[in-house]
Amino acid sequence: MRYKVTFLAGVVLGYVVGTAAGRExxxxxxxxxxxxxxxxxxxxxxxxxxxxGRAFAGKAFTAVGGRVGDALPPSVARRVPGLRDRRQGSEDEWGTSNT
Incomplete structure (x- = not known):
């Protein structure tokens, strides 16, 4: 379905760019x-x-994060909000210390 919509959008764009009908x-x-x-x-x-889509992405993130999260280096885990709670330390989501 995505390919059909993309193709249709390309056809419309090609028609608009190449049309001889003009502005009207x-x-x-x-x-x-x-x-x-x-x-x-x-x-x-x-x-x-x-x-x-958001629900599916959330489920996928949870599934992948649970399996891959512990294998990621700390430098990567710091950049992914859902994996921050897996790290050790007391930093909030802004990267500043709570102490």
Whole structure:
């Protein structure tokens, strides 16, 4: 599905760049795209996809972090917020000491 959308976006972009119809057709396409993006069904689908993606990314981070987190060097673990609690030391998320 992602490849189909990417292909379609490329076709539209190629048409816009290479069109001989001029500014009038460009404005018509722009207005149509704006109406499509503001459609409540499309907005709900995009928001649902975003929420599902964030949930999946969180689960993946937890699964990978649990397996790989202890094997990472401390310099890398300091840069990844979810792995900071695995390190020893008393630094907060800003990298400053609590003492």
């Amino acid at each position: 057709r460009y404005e018509e396409m722009k207005k149509s795209a704006r109406r499509f993006a503001q459609n409540p069904v499309v907005r709900n689908a995009a928001e649902t996809a975003g929420q599902n």
